[in-house]
Amino acid sequence: MRIELDQPDARELFWEGLRDVAYAAARHQDQALFQAIVKIGRAGMAQGIEVVSSNGLFLQCPICAALPGQHCINVPSHPLGDRACHPERVELAAKALSGEAPLPPPLR
Numbered sequence: 001m002r003i004e005l006d007q008p009d010a011r012e013l014f015w016e017g018l019r020d021v022a023y024a025a026a027r028h029q030d031q032a033l034f035q036a037i038v039k040i041g042r043a044g045m046a047q048g049i050e051v052v053s054s055n056g057l058f059l060q061c062p063i064c065a066a067l068p069g070q071h072c073i074n075v076p077s078h079p080l081g082d083r084a085c086h087p088e089r090v091e092l093a094a095k096a097l098s099g100e101a102p103l104p105p106p107l108r
């Protein structure tokens, strides 16, 4: 399969692949896979791949406590709308992967 690096959905594909790894890591509670997510995510961001809203799925949500691989749930004062993740969770994932914040569980 030939990959066009400038194809418009390359960014989504990249994170979708990592999300699949996150599902497997959460299902098997596999720390090595979580560490692989950090490595791949950091390398991707270093190459200029921007975060997308599914990034938050890699870690536990600080707002609703959804576990890695689980979508967020509505909680009072933090409505989800049509998003899969709370914005705070996405922001935390972006900061953790870029090194701006310490890695939260289970990425640590």
Ligand SMILES: [Zn+2]
Pocket: 061, 062, 063, 064, 065, 066, 072, 073, 085, 086, 089
């Ligand atoms: Zn949440």
